[in-house]
Amino acid sequence: MSSSISGFVAWPVIGFVAAVLAGRVSLLRDTTVDQLVNRLFLWGLLSLLLYRCTMTPGMASLAHQLALGCTVMSSMCLQGIVRIWAFDADPVAVWRRHRVCCLIAAGCVAVILLAGTSARHEGRLVELKGDVEGLVVWGAFCLPLLVNTSLLSRMCLRELRSGGIGPAGKLVSGAIGWAAMLFGVNLALSMVQAITGWQGGGMHLIRVEATVTLCLALDATVVAIPLVRMLLSAAGLDRAARACRRLHPLWRDLTAAVPEIVLRPDVGDRADAPTRLVRMTVEIQDALLHLRRFAPEPVPAAGSGCPITEYAHQVACATRARQAGWAPAGSSTAQLPVPAADFDTELRQLLDLARVWPAVRATTG
Numbered sequence: 001m002s003s004s005i006s007g008f009v010a011w012p013v014i015g016f017v018a019a020v021l022a023g024r025v026s027l028l029r030d031t032t033v034d035q036l037v038n039r040l041f042l043w044g045l046l047s048l049l050l051y052r053c054t055m056t057p058g059m060a061s062l063a064h065q066l067a068l069g070c071t072v073m074s075s076m077c078l079q080g081i082v083r084i085w086a087f088d089a090d091p092v093a094v095w096r097r098h099r100v101c102c103l104i105a106a107g108c109v110a111v112i113l114l115a116g117t118s119a120r121h122e123g124r125l126v127e128l129k130g131d132v133e134g135l136v137v138w139g140a141f142c143l144p145l146l147v148n149t150s151l152l153s154r155m156c157l158r159e160l161r162s163g164g165i166g167p168a169g170k171l172v173s174g175a176i177g178w179a180a181m182l183f184g185v186n187l188a189l190s191m192v193q194a195i196t197g198w199q200g201g202g203m204h205l206i207r208v209e210a211t212v213t214l215c216l217a218l219d220a221t222v223v224a225i226p227l228v229r230m231l232l233s234a235a236g237l238d239r240a241a242r243a244c245r246r247l248h249p250l251w252r253d254l255t256a257a258v259p260e261i262v263l264r265p266d267v268g269d270r271a272d273a274p275t276r277l278v279r280m281t282v283e284i285q286d287a288l289l290h291l292r293r294f295a296p297e298p299v300p301a302a303g304s305g306c307p308i309t310e311y312a313h314q315v316a317c318a319t320r321a322r323q324a325g326w327a328p329a330g331s332s333t334a335q336l337p338v339p340a341a342d343f344d345t346e347l348r349q350l351l352d353l354a355r356v357w358p359a360v361r362a363t364t365g
Helices: 007-027 032-053 060-075 077-087 091-115 117-122 132-162 167-196 204-234 239-257 273-294 307-324 343-363
Strands: none
Touching: 007 032, 007 204, 032 060, 032 077, 032 091, 032 204, 060 077, 060 091, 060 117, 060 132, 060 204, 077 091, 077 132, 091 117, 091 132, 132 167, 167 204, 239 273, 239 307, 239 343, 273 307, 273 343, 307 343
């Protein structure tokens, strides 16, 4: 029997899961949840590769049984993830419990291999039938997965009902919960087939591999979101890094005029774009306050009709006066057109100022 999933579908999924796993192992491995998620996808990737081996004559039975075992091992990581996410359990206790779960999963794998011995000798797959072989193999496979997927489904439903998460969190919880429920429904349907002998609902072997492939692809897409954010941040393409680049000419000129307001960054802050953005915003605001005494009153003839441009002209004049060592001009009314009520509003105003700053700075005598 060949694999039930076409290679045109399976190999791209395998490549995608492998890429997500490689990225997570490299960048996301510090917390207990990250380590459990990485183990889940490692076992899942092995199961997908073993399903591909069922297309090789002489390996079909062993590869298929090992694929079932890898899926069971993968599902055991769900218990620790759920305990931390939903119940805020102690990571040390979670690891102890996870080791016990791994021993149980290893026992299930041993049962699958022992009960499937005759199938391996005959070079066939274990069908879901009412005989001892089928009931033992698929019982050892289905029961652990039913327990673990039900725990994950309950956690996702609890998150959706809590109302404490935003649209993005609801989308992630809904996607994971849907995948878990799909797997659980498939397993429950298989158990009904085994007990009653009902032949509807399609072949169990085809459904199992298709469900494993679909759920791993969906879950890999969900967990790739924080990975993509980290990669964008490392490449300087995230929102904070882009804002820092846009503010830098303004920050450079203002801090050159008022160097005493520059904060000393802590070790490692230079590589942290959000921290750099906060520091740059604070230092620009402090520089604007210091330069306010040197700013002339706005001259209508020199104005452009744009409040932010007129303010930039005042700041540019104040910057040159401060660098030239002139005495303060007095009490000036120079300030941003609209007082900022929060950080986002303040950042938008400073970005508007930074946008017109190079041209104004170049034309200010």
